[in-house]
């Protein structure tokens with residue numbers, strides 16, 4: 071079952087196809103990575119999902135029904151990359167106010183804010199102003215405000231930027247917990263190692279088009295290059311290319327091999343054993359998401375150039 075379905079979504083600005091016929095589905099309870107280089111169209115997509123922009127064409131289905139921003143936005147928590155807190159307003163007051171805007175009663179809002187402030191050790195911030203908080207502290211506050219009304223869909227744009235490792239872990243654990251409790255999470259970042267660690271499913275957009283869609287494992291399997299490493303306790307001498315593989319790298323105790331298509335790994339292992347190699351480890355090397363990202367978007371200038379429609 072999908073919480074969100076985007077069907078043939080287009081959004082063109084005066085000179086720019088920001089989102090150019092993109093479709094994807096987000097399974098309920100998943101942690102979904104929206105990836106892409108600068109200018110790819112991610113923020114524009116998120117703004118349509120949150121009802122800030124209307125699409126020029128295509129349809130968004132939210133929880134099985136056509137998306138109605140006026141009604142459905144209370145079911146969405148959005149933490150945008152450009153943070154949206156009132157600098158001069160006291161923190162406790164602000165959290166209560168924003169929670170009520172998301173449909174909680176005053177007493178529900180108070181209970182939730184107190185719960186989260188205690189959980190994140192933020193009680194002493196209550197009477198401070200946002201402008202008195204550090205960047206990382208503001209980030210934590212923004213996360214709490216995004217999730218405290220327990221929205222069905224939580225959208226986090228670069229949620230770890232500015233956080234120290236302890237606070238980043240705190241937020242990461244909460245992301246897992248929220249997904250386990252049934253929230254669906256869209257996570258947008260340029261940090262591929264975070265995506266590998268956190269996301270179940272990803273899409274990659276580039277120049278307004280979707281160029282990749284699948285689970286992290288599916289994507290890695292689809293882009294693997296038949297690379298294997300083999301290592302031994304003893305020095306590995308005189309291993310040259312073979313009809314089954316090419317030696318890509320040769321270290322004293324380890325070889326990096328690229329197997330020919332359809333080669334049976336047992337045959338390779340057997341061959342090494344016949345050569346008298348004492349095998350310590352033989353394993354497949356899948357590409358990192360970072361490698362895949364770079365391979366697929368290489369050639370795109372860092373910030374996308376304007377293109378005429």
Ligand SMILES: Nc1ncnc2c1ncn2[C@@H]1O[C@H](COP(=O)(O)OP(=O)(O)OP(=O)(O)O)[C@@H](O)[C@H]1O
Nearest residue numbers: 083086088106107108109110111112113114115374
């Ligand atoms: N309001 C707007 N008016 C005109 N063009 C826009 C507008 N918003 C975005 N664009 C253009 O649409 C394209 C996609 O922008 P978008 O902000 O969605 O990219 P992004 O993937 O979020 O990039 P980044 O990773 O840098 O935040 C860019 O070329 C941008 O210049």
